[in-house]
Amino acid sequence: MTKKYAIGVDYGTQSGRAVLVDLANGAEIAEHVTPYPHIVIDEELPGLGIELEHDWALQHPADYIEVLQRSVPAVIAQSGINSADVIGLGIDFTACTMLPIDAAGQPLCFNEKFMWNPHSWVKLWKHHAAQDEANRLNEIAAQRGEAFLPRYGGKISSEWMIAKIWQILNEAPDIYEVTDQFVEATDWVISQMTGYVVRNSCTAGYKSIWHKQDGYPNKEFFKALDPRLENLTETKLRGEVAPLGTKAGELTEDMAKLMGLAPGTAIAVGNVDAHAAVPGVGVVTPGKLVMAMGTSICHMLLGTEERHVEGMCGVVEDGIIPGYLGYEAGQSAVGDIFEWYVEEAVPSYVKDAAERDGKNIHVWLEEKAAAYQPGETGLLALDWWNGNRSVLVDTDLTGLLLGCTLLTKPEEIYRTLLEATAFGTRKIVDAFHNNGVPVEELYACGGLPQKNRLLMQIYADVTNRVIKIADSKQTPAVGAAMFGAVAAGSERGGYDSIVDASKAMARVKEETFQPIPEHVAVYEKLYQEYSKLHDYFGRGENDVMKRLKSMKESVR
Numbered sequence: 001m002t003k004k005y006a007i008g009v010d011y012g013t014q015s016g017r018a019v020l021v022d023l024a025n026g027a028e029i030a031e032h033v034t035p036y037p038h039i040v041i042d043e044e045l046p047g048l049g050i051e052l053e054h055d056w057a058l059q060h061p062a063d064y065i066e067v068l069q070r071s072v073p074a075v076i077a078q079s080g081i082n083s084a085d086v087i088g089l090g091i092d093f094t095a096c097t098m099l100p101i102d103a104a105g106q107p108l109c110f111n112e113k114f115m116w117n118p119h120s121w122v123k124l125w126k127h128h129a130a131q132d133e134a135n136r137l138n139e140i141a142a143q144r145g146e147a148f149l150p151r152y153g154g155k156i157s158s159e160w161m162i163a164k165i166w167q168i169l170n171e172a173p174d175i176y177e178v179t180d181q182f183v184e185a186t187d188w189v190i191s192q193m194t195g196y197v198v199r200n201s202c203t204a205g206y207k208s209i210w211h212k213q214d215g216y217p218n219k220e221f222f223k224a225l226d227p228r229l230e231n232l233t234e235t236k237l238r239g240e241v242a243p244l245g246t247k248a249g250e251l252t253e254d255m256a257k258l259m260g261l262a263p264g265t266a267i268a269v270g271n272v273d274a275h276a277a278v279p280g281v282g283v284v285t286p287g288k289l290v291m292a293m294g295t296s297i298c299h300m301l302l303g304t305e306e307r308h309v310e311g312m313c314g315v316v317e318d319g320i321i322p323g324y325l326g327y328e329a330g331q332s333a334v335g336d337i338f339e340w341y342v343e344e345a346v347p348s349y350v351k352d353a354a355e356r357d358g359k360n361i362h363v364w365l366e367e368k369a370a371a372y373q374p375g376e377t378g379l380l381a382l383d384w385w386n387g388n389r390s391v392l393v394d395t396d397l398t399g400l401l402l403g404c405t406l407l408t409k410p411e412e413i414y415r416t417l418l419e420a421t422a423f424g425t426r427k428i429v430d431a432f433h434n435n436g437v438p439v440e441e442l443y444a445c446g447g448l449p450q451k452n453r454l455l456m457q458i459y460a461d462v463t464n465r466v467i468k469i470a471d472s473k474q475t476p477a478v479g480a481a482m483f484g485a486v487a488a489g490s491e492r493g494g495y496d497s498i499v500d501a502s503k504a505m506a507r508v509k510e511e512t513f514q515p516i517p518e519h520v521a522v523y524e525k526l527y528q529e530y531s532k533l534h535d536y537f538g539r540g541e542n543d544v545m546k547r548l549k550s551m552k553e554s555v556r
């Protein structure tokens, strides 16, 4: 039998990437990136001169189709395979990235009548202008004792679907009125390939307050938000929610021509980037926490029972791997904190020395920082440079560096920032582990594990757990390709379940990071100190960070 392949398409914040994968062993045969022509639209609507307000972040839906049109044919051409041997395709996306569509499935921003209104465009996951709606939603849900709140760690985010829809209703009721459906971008792209909309259980569960048994919150809740929202879930959010691991449909003739694939190729239901990375790194059972480590960290974990864990982003049945409860938590800045330090705060002599040694500044600082023992710097930091996503869920918290003297060196501060992010992850690990969702070992994927060995050793020491590292830089795309293979099924040369696909195709590096007992003991003491600061500044005993922030705003 000829070799069979699947394609995974990873839709990031600035670009989309297709990866062609060999179904027998997960080998990545070819890869191609298409930068989005309009990237992130946060100043004015392209070509229309309409200015956007603060905290807006939009995208152009045509950019997503361009990824399919350019990157898919490119990986076929690079690999030299016969396109008929590609039996399935899956995608993963940032989320909640959502858009309003008309009855024909077309984005409202494609229509001359509506394109002038920013609310007709795609709202990207990091569009933060629906905070008022999110605050109000959380107040009303808490007052009504809504059962869904604890499933989201006590708070629904302004990044998610209901807050974004409510903002549209409040600020552009005419756009709300003409919208036939609000859809996640991941589901819309799939609908363009198959011809119809199928919602997926991952984004519905994590971003739209959908529950496998209870469905969406009831009409009374939506009516309490706004009487005009009463029938939202059976009108503009209507449609069956399909579990991950199912087939959304088959590639239409037109899209097959555009993408250079065979018509009828199996297309998997949509998925989220961090969630696709879980089978991508080979995790299909509980006890293994997957960390997608880059500018931020998403922490993903499987469980067998629904538990309520402080500050988690959510727990969703079938949300990551069918048959399990999928848990998500996160840190809103990790690599971004190291970047801030390197760009804004290192002295020029460090930059000069790194340049002289022909090294990137991170690498130079890592080498120097690695010479210190845990506890030797006398420093401690709180990792809240971009607020705290889990477990405090508070975007108004800020960073803290404690213990500096006239002798403090830049590499000591760099090491302390690495440690602070590890302590933040330890908080998340403890929150799950001590609340009935065991965490036995860690799996790391994303850019950071490949870039900084000291960081990975510190995470192993601080969490006292073994860390395995993905053997791919494109773990979400590989995971998406696995879902494509499952959509095709074993009869067509794919797999019958994501568990089978992951077992055959996922790869981790042979080398692991093992906790070093002497380091673990010192970090345990430092973590106790971190926890005291965490609670003192983060749980209301001293709100100085918030007072400083509001003083800054009022002075400005």
Ligand SMILES: Nc1ncnc2c1ncn2[C@@H]1O[C@H](COP(=O)(O)OP(=O)(O)O)[C@@H](O)[C@H]1O
Pocket: 293, 294, 295, 296, 334, 335, 336, 337, 338, 339, 340, 362, 363, 366, 446, 447, 448, 451, 452, 455
């Ligand atoms: N050697 C390094 N050590 C630690 N952090 C690094 C290093 N090099 C780059 N970074 C950080 O990695 C982050 C980018 O990670 P990456 O996974 O490539 O991106 P993304 O999250 O956008 O997918 C940046 O925030 C950058 O500061």
Ligand SMILES: O=C(CO)[C@H](O)[C@H](O)COP(=O)(O)O
Pocket: 012, 013, 093, 094, 095, 096, 125, 272, 273, 274, 294, 298
């Ligand atoms: O909310 C998320 C997953 O639930 C992600 O943070 C969002 O999708 C963007 O991720 P990234 O910056 O890694 O592309």
